Every structure is written in C-alpha cells, then in structure tokens.
Amino acid sequence: xxxxxxxxxxxxxxxxxxxxxxxxxxxxxxxxxxxxxxxxxxxxxxxxxxxxxxxxxxxxxxxxxxxxxxxxxxxxxxxxxxxxxxxxxxxxxxxxxxxxxxxxxxxxxxxxxxxxxxxxxxxxxxxxxxxxxxxxxxxxxxxxxxxxxxxxxxxxxxxxxxxxxxxxxxxxxxxxxxxxxxxxxxxxxxxxxxxxxxxxxxxxxxxxxxxxxxxxxxxxxxxxxxxxxxxxxxxxxxxxxxxxxxxxxxxxxxxxxxxxxxxx
Amino acid sequence: xxxxxxxxxxxxxxxxxxxxxxxxxxxxxxxxxxxxxxxxxxxxxxxxxxxxxxxxxxxxxxxxxxxxxxxxxxxxxxxxxxxxxxxxxxxxxxxxxxxxxxxxxxxxxxxxxxxxxxxxxxxxxxxxxxxxxxxxxxxxxxxxxxxxxxxxxxxxxxxxxxxxxxxxxxxxxxxxxxxxxxxxxxxxxxxxxxxxxxxxxxxxxxxxxxxxxxxxxxxxxxxxxxxxxxxxxxxxxxxxxxxxxxxxxxxxxxxxxxxxxxxxxxxxxxxxxxxxxxxxxxxxxxxx
Numbered sequence: 001x002x003x004x005x006x007x008x009x010x011x012x013x014x015x016x017x018x019x020x021x022x023x024x025x026x027x028x029x030x031x032x033x034x035x036x037x038x039x040x041x042x043x044x045x046x047x048x049x050x051x052x053x054x055x056x057x058x059x060x061x062x063x064x065x066x067x068x069x070x071x072x073x074x075x076x077x078x079x080x081x082x083x084x085x086x087x088x089x090x091x092x093x094x095x096x097x098x099x100x101x102x103x104x105x106x107x108x109x110x111x112x113x114x115x116x117x118x119x120x121x122x123x124x125x126x127x128x129x130x131x132x133x134x135x136x137x138x139x140x141x142x143x144x145x146x147x148x149x150x151x152x153x154x155x156x157x158x159x160x161x162x163x164x165x166x167x168x169x170x171x172x173x174x175x176x177x178x179x180x181x182x183x184x185x186x187x188x189x190x191x192x193x194x195x196x197x198x199x200x201x202x203x204x205x206x207x208x209x210x211x212x213x214x215x216x217x218x219x220x221x222x223x224x225x226x227x228x229x230x231x232x233x234x235x236x237x238x239x240x241x242x243x244x245x246x247x248x249x250x251x252x253x254x255x256x257x258x259x260x261x262x263x264x
Numbered sequence: 265x266x267x268x269x270x271x272x273x274x275x276x277x278x279x280x281x282x283x284x285x286x287x288x289x290x291x292x293x294x295x296x297x298x299x300x301x302x303x304x305x306x307x308x309x310x311x312x313x314x315x316x317x318x319x320x321x322x323x324x325x326x327x328x329x330x331x332x333x334x335x336x337x338x339x340x341x342x343x344x345x346x347x348x349x350x351x352x353x354x355x356x357x358x359x360x361x362x363x364x365x366x367x368x369x370x371x372x373x374x375x376x377x378x379x380x381x382x383x384x385x386x387x388x389x390x391x392x393x394x395x396x397x398x399x400x401x402x403x404x405x406x407x408x409x410x411x412x413x414x415x416x417x418x419x420x421x422x423x424x425x426x427x428x429x430x431x432x433x434x435x436x437x438x439x440x441x442x443x444x445x446x447x448x449x450x451x452x453x454x455x456x457x458x459x460x461x462x463x464x465x466x467x468x469x470x471x472x473x474x475x476x477x478x479x480x481x482x483x484x485x486x487x488x489x490x491x492x493x494x495x496x497x498x499x500x501x502x503x504x505x506x507x508x509x510x511x512x513x514x515x516x517x518x519x520x521x522x523x524x525x526x527x528x529x530x531x532x533x534x535x536x537x538x539x540x541x542x543x544x545x546x547x548x549x550x551x552x
Contacts, residue, residue, distance in 0.1 A: 177357075184349070
C-alpha cells in the first residue's frame, strides 16, 4: 500500500537535458524563476511557453508527466484564480450579480497570476524530472561550497540529503512490513476518528523509530570503517566538468531572458 | 479444511508500469493439523502467497477460504486474524510496548479476547515460548536479548491461541541454539494440533518438520506433495537452483559414486539406517 509512492519526480531517460551539468541546471532554473516574475504581458508568457516546450521536447519527458506535476497545485490555482476574479476592481463589468462582480480586468489578472504559478511549477518540475536526486544534491553541494568560507557545512548538508534520500525507499519498505505484522496482530490503521487513528500509529512509529536508529548506527559504523571523515580532502568519483552543451544552455537561457526583458 | 486457495492470482500495482504478477493461478488445500512447508526462490511468490492466508493481501483474482470463510468479506477479518497467527521474518522488529506483558497482549486485545481472559492468554503464551511470566511480564522488550525478543514476538502471535500458524522464515538470523529451540517449539505446536504453514529457505528444517511441501517457482505452483515425494526429485530442485537437504545431497553423491542408495532419502536417520544395513550385509557376505 505504501509501494505506490514514487520518490521525487525523476523521469529516467538519456537526453541532452538530462546530461546537463546539475550546477548549470540549478542556476538556469533559478534564472527562469526570476524570469517568470519579470514577465509583464502575454507575449512574455509566449516566450516562456516556447522555452519550456523546447526543454520538454529535448528532454524526452512526456508532456503528461510535466502536466501531472501541476496536479497537486490545482486547488491553489483555482483558489487564486477565483480570488483574483472577484476581488479585482475594474471598469469593464462582465457580470454583476448580488455581491459578485466580474470585470474584464479581473479576468485578465486572474489568468495572469494563475499562469505565473503554472510556469513556475512547470519550470522547477523540469529540473526535478530530468535530474536524479543524487545528481541534484551533488550539484547543490558544489554550488554551496563557496559558502565554506563562512563555515557553512555544504558537504555535510549534501551528504545528509543523499543519505535521507537513499533511506526513503528502505524505510517505506520497512514501514510496510511492520504495518503488515501489526495488522496480523489485529491493528487497524484504516478506520476510526482522527485521534484513534493517530493513536493507532504508535505500533507502527515506535518500531520504525527504533529501526531507523539501528540503521543510522550501522551506517555510521560502516562509513567510519571505510575512513569517512567528512568533506575535506575527499575526492569524487563523478567529477563535474562543464561541456559545450552547458554553455549552449546558458546562451539559450540568456536569449530567452533578453527576449522577455525587451518585449515581455 | 482450514485453508483453501482457489486459482489465487496476485498482481502488484496492476495497470502501472511496474505491474508485476507475484502469484499466478495457485490452487492448493492445507489440511487440518497439517504442516505444510513452502519453498522457492527469493521472488518466487512465497511471501505473497502466504500473506493471503489471513487477509493481509487480497487476491487480484481467485478465492481464499479459511475455515470455511471466504476472506473477500472484510467483516470476518477480525475473526480470521484471531484464528490465523502470522509470524514475519525478524518479528522482533514489531515490538513497541513498554512491557513484555503489554506487547503480548496487543493481539488478543485487538482481536476481541474478553478483557478478563487476556492475562491468562498472555501467561499461557509466554510460558509456551519459555519466558516465565513472573520474571518477564514487567520488563521492557527493548532490554531483552535478540533471542528473547523473538520469543516475545512469537508469544505475541500465540496469545490469541490461533488454530493456524503462518511462519515466514521464522529462523532467519537466529543462532544455532535459538534455532533449535524455535524449531522444537514449532514442532510441539504442530503436535498439539496447530496447522502450520512455514516458508523457509532451510531445506533441512522443512525436511525435518513438514508433512507436505509446496514448491513455488516464478509465482507458480511447481509441485506440491509429501515431503518424501518432493525431496526424492532432488535433481529437479537443484535444476531450479533450489537447495536440497544436506542428507539428500550426500545421498546423491553416494549414488554417483556407485552405492545403491535408493531415491527418497533426505533425513540423516534414513541414510544412517540404510548405510548400517548395507554394510552389515556386506560384512556378512564377506564373512561367508
């Protein structure tokens, strides 16, 4: 029952977008986010749509996956849309009934902000869909490493994220097993009121906690016995090197930026 | 007839990209008081199959009938789980209460044993697994040794006095002494009339205890027969890269070397008796 939770959104494929340096991808995504907020008219969105469609086609990620990432957003989307629709004052009234008043300005504004959110999420999803969690933390570590000057533990942070990600499937598996064992002993996780349900979680959470500590301990031991001692002086198996494709991606992004700034 | 599986099929995540049929069209019947061993590779569907026997999994198609009750009916689930105890691999990981007593009482409390009887059920279960009630009842299960923890977990299953016991690799990770103790406890329960279904990788344990053996291969029932029948086809088991009991392997080696060891020898007592007879015959003929 816990099996159908997929970890992250990563869509494994072999494409130019997947092969981009994660550092560049993260930075480009940040630039894209800034860009989304700089858009002031519909033409700007047309440029963004062009950009994201290009990235999507190039990445071989089916469009359906990208749209699916918008699903959790649907309530917020509807909410902001409706809010903007009814609470924007304007001159060109389309509908006036009881306390509701829809104006043309309201409609445009509502669509505009809803689209902004759609583009925001679509862009970040593009990053998550084409970058495996491990690569992502790798890139993040490198990007944050200049902060080491201020004693920011970028390596430790990345290692913690990697380990956390690594253990999610393991813990899910374990939770599934413990759940089954307790259900065989008559535990009921599915019915009852909120409080009863929370209480019913105790037989699941306690063993899960105990075993996570055990696993953490074992992992620490295993890492120690292989002489792990933190980030300093540690070499890497996959060395990130910028390639001409990365440069090209930056140039393309810059072009999109320029287009949007000038006309969007 | 306690457990009847009719054309049991189970598919994980049907309709998704990761769809996988773990159990495919298995029909078998476990008789009252029987000890059924279930063997097969990792991923052959053993665990999936036995998890249907107390309604933890629902068949994708087919039926499961336990003690005359169809498990598709959710309302009967509580009764079924009281009658069918299920012990998982590394059961000590299911302990969570503050005291041994409370943990063992978890199942009977959930499964509708009257409150005033719970303590006597708990006491009986703990004594059965060799944990004296007065000594262990108030201790924390987390401060016990590994073997003791496992016995607490087992007591937690036995505490509802189930008539059927499903064991999924109950011996995994135990030391030889704990193993022997657990085995003899399981044997004793079976002798007292508990129906037992045991999944195991240890062919020696199965050979010693089981009345019948079901062999699963790639989610299908390869064969089911008496322990004798199944282990006399050692070569087929080996071809599926399954193990056979040590004695069966030794018998096969002796057969290759030219000794007239008959098929169907898989217990060390059988082989011993045969060899003793063979050599005393030889000795006599040598004398004459």
